[in-house]
Amino acid sequence: MGERVVSEYYDFQKCLDMSHDAEDYPFWEQVYREAFPGVVAIVSHRADSLWQRSGVDRSITLGTSKQILVDEKIRGRNKITGKVYNDIALEYISNDRQGSPGWVCKPLLCDYIAYAIAPIGKCYLLPVIQLQSAWVRNKDEWLSRHGQRAAQNKSYKTFFCPVPVNVLFPAIGCELRISFEAFEYSE
Secondary structure, three states: OOEEEOOOOOOHHHHHHHHHHHOOOOHHHHHHHHHOOOEEEEEEOOOOOHHHHOOOOEEEEEOOOOEEEEEEEEEOEOOOOOOEOOEEEEEEEEEOOOOEEOOOOOOOOOOEEEEEEHHHOEEEEEEHHHHHHHHHHHHHHHHHHHOEEEEEOOOOEEEEEEEEHHHHHHHHHHOOOOOOOOOOOOO
């Protein structure tokens, strides 16, 4: 599949502003309290800061003092077709003019990407290390099978690969199972 531009013009600042507006939606707290038992604090890091530049939108603190760092993504319907997305748009090039890597392959401080698809009321928690490892292993196949899409910004393009959820999660799961040479061991 070739490149397909998904919109006539993608305004990064407008999308960032919409994302910041979505920060206060009550479903985020519901997601985090359900996903991480023992939540005692949920803190937003949306202001321009080191947190934000490191890919952290929110930190969640558990009763054990464990801190979980999250980058939040939210999608709605396709503006042109009205279609509800059933994939995860893995951004692999953030800015083609600068060669900036996207969030699926650049170093991130966050532990999870919380990827919410608003029209179906579903949030996918993507463990960053395993997600990025799955991307490295599968990117050629995924790009060949699912194609690449481009979002046209004012002076550059952002590229992503739309990977179906039923393909992405088994690949992430494979990253949690490591094979080694078997040997006899007695207890």
